[in-house]
Amino acid sequence: MEVSLSELEKGPLDLEFEAPLTRLEGRAIGGPIRAWARIELKGEQVALKGNYQVLLACTCDRCTRPLELPVTGELELLLVQSESQEPASDDQEFSLEGPDQDYFTGNQVLLDTYFEDQLILDLPLQILCQEECLGLCGRCGGDLNLGQCTCPKWNPDSPFAVLKDLINPKDS
Ligand SMILES: [Zn+2]
Ligand SMILES: [Zn+2]
Known part of the structure; x- marks a missing residue:
């Protein structure tokens, strides 16, 4: 799902879309990520708020048994326009309060990436078929x-x- 800045200039958007899984090879297959998002311009920046759910097909990290893992989560980001994919570290602003900061390039905001990033953060460190898997x-x-x-x-x-x-x- 892509949103252009000119669309956002007309007002906030409420979106419901599906984002493909592209970076979980080896850990899980499945998807797509079902996402709900509210996105709006805040001056030069873009505020993104959303939640998602996805059903993953994984294998247990201990016994390799196949299992289904439903994951849900939410995100809140402040997106800053950046010339390059990897902004210089002194461009980053860290704050203890408020949403995390992330970046977009050009005049399009590609939403799928942020949801997949959040899913990767939300995945348990160890995927187990049961807590006490032997x-x-x-x-x-x-x-x-x-x-x-x-x-x-x-x-x-x-x-x-x-x-x-x-x-x-x-x-x-
Ligand atoms: Zn297991
Ligand atoms: Zn044995």
Whole structure:
């Protein structure tokens, strides 16, 4: 979704649109991001407020089981026109209050990017099928959520655990 500055000069816009996922390869597929936005000119700057929801198809970071992850979030940004994609760091203004600052180039504001940026921020650090997912056995790759595999257990408390397993391989 693109909005031109000349459109914004006529007044604030309320938009509902879909933004594609373009930068989540390897972590998730799915989308598009369903977004609602209010965008308006504030002097030289553009105020953007919005929220989104998306359904992602991911795999559990521990056991690799496929799962569906619904994510919702919101954003509030003050967009500053910039000549280049990467503004010099001394151009940035940091404030503890008020919306975060971001940038747009030219006379068009491409909204999709900001929503995907926000989604990337909102993603959990670890995507898990369940909080207490047991993951995979480091040795045989078996899914430990389905039950203990037959690999000998490593007991960090006992240096003799390995010996015991060798003598009694089925005892695990
Ligand atoms: Zn899992
Ligand atoms: Zn195993």
